[in-house]
Amino acid sequence: MAIAVSIQHLTKVYASGLTALRDVSLDIQEGEILALLGPNGAGKTTLISTVCGLTTPTSGTVTVGGHDIIRDFRASRRLVGLVPQELNIEPFERVQNTVRFSRGLFGYPDDPAHIEAVLRQLSLWDKRDTRILELSGGMKRRVIIAKALSHEPRVLFLDEPTAGVDVDLRKGMWEIVRALKNQGVTIILTTHYIDEAEAIADRVGVINNGQLLLVEDKATLMRRMGRKRLHIELNHPVDRVPEALDRYRLTRDDDGRSLLFDYDANSEAPDVAALLHDLKEAGLVLRDLHTSQSSLEEIFVTLVREEA
Numbered sequence: 647m648a649i650a651v652s653i654q655h656l657t658k659v660y661a662s663g664l665t666a667l668r669d670v671s672l673d674i675q676e677g678e679i680l681a682l683l684g685p686n687g688a689g690k691t692t693l694i695s696t697v698c699g700l701t702t703p704t705s706g707t708v709t710v711g712g713h714d715i716i717r718d719f720r721a722s723r724r725l726v727g728l729v730p731q732e733l734n735i736e737p738f739e740r741v742q743n744t745v746r747f748s749r750g751l752f753g754y755p756d757d758p759a760h761i762e763a764v765l766r767q768l769s770l771w772d773k774r775d776t777r778i779l780e781l782s783g784g785m786k787r788r789v790i791i792a793k794a795l796s797h798e799p800r801v802l803f804l805d806e807p808t809a810g811v812d813v814d815l816r817k818g819m820w821e822i823v824r825a826l827k828n829q830g831v832t833i834i835l836t837t838h839y840i841d842e843a844e845a846i847a848d849r850v851g852v853i854n855n856g857q858l859l860l861v862e863d864k865a866t867l868m869r870r871m872g873r874k875r876l877h878i879e880l881n882h883p884v885d886r887v888p889e890a891l892d893r894y895r896l897t898r899d900d901d902g903r904s905l906l907f908d909y910d911a912n913s914e915a916p917d918v919a920a921l922l923h924d925l926k927e928a929g930l931v932l933r934d935l936h937t938s939q940s941s942l943e944e945i946f947v948t949l950v951r952e953e954a
């Protein structure tokens with residue numbers, strides 16, 4: 647499969663001296679959906695802005711459809727659609743006009759049929775003559791997507807498309823993304839939600855502190871991330887984990903008042919029954935049990951620690 651976007655050794659140092667991207671290399675295949683996960687300030691928006699030509703790289707190269715984003719700026723920019731994180735949209739303009747205008751900005755001739763198709767796909771056709779300021783937040787977000795699709799981009803960047811949107815709209819957004827993929831559009835989106843990446847991405851990249859920590863096939867990553875933890879609260883604290891329980895590799899928590907059992911949520915069900923039996927045999931009395939799933943934040947912490 648051809649490479650849609652190729653990022654090689656990309657570094658970005660802002661004028662302030664802040665390094666937002668550190669030697670990022672990443673190839674994005676044509677037609678794939680890549681989700682970029684990362685905490686606030688990780689560099690996701692900087693990465694997207696650079697590929698879209700809104701921010702200049704300090705060093706490194708980026709090509710879109712084989713076109714260098716500096717040398718062949720126009721050719722590369724035409725291939726790209728961007729849905730920015732910050733919604734910035736003319737309040738008094740009408741939906742259809744603003745989308746048509748966007749197409750014109752890219753030097754494409756007017757194409758009412760295409761604009762209609764885009765508006766219909768985003769359920770905005772009924773709102774085509776409504777002024778932006780009269781739309782709900784979710785509708786405005788869809789108008790931004792329509793603008794990004796107005797010039798038939800081959801690569802679409804969605805910077806946190808579902809931050810602050812309701813459940814229905816979120817699912818709707820996922821459907822739109824899947825439909826675009828089926829039309830052959832390459833999609834790069836950023837998100838803070840791991841379930842979002844899980845729902846739609848083919849590959850997931852994790853970025854932190856300007857570094858791309860990993861890019862992995864979603865299924866592989868989910869396996870890696872799918873840790874579960876059984877919290878075993880004891881009636882009486884213990885100084886150490888009894889030797890008879892060695893094989894479970896428990897850790898002590900809360901000054902010995904709890905034991906923690908970590909296991910892989912995606913593997914076969916762990917033998918919790920045997921563990922409980924052995925706990926009792928070892929003379930431990932349970933007060934309570936609960937499980938927790940590793941959160942995205944914990945996963946980041948783990949990844950960053952692994953990196954160090």
Ligand SMILES: Nc1ncnc2c1ncn2[C@@H]1O[C@H](COP(=O)(O)OP(=O)(O)OP(=O)(O)O)[C@@H](O)[C@H]1O
Nearest residue numbers: 660662664666684685686687688689690691692693
């Ligand atoms: N124009 C700018 N000038 C100087 N520093 C900037 C600029 N834009 C972003 N930064 C800094 O670069 C770093 C990366 O910011 P960026 O917006 O790329 O992060 P992000 O991963 O998109 O975060 P978020 O999840 O909050 O959107 C941050 O430390 C930010 O403060």
Ligand SMILES: [Mg+2]
Nearest residue numbers: 690691731805
């Ligand atoms: Mg951002």
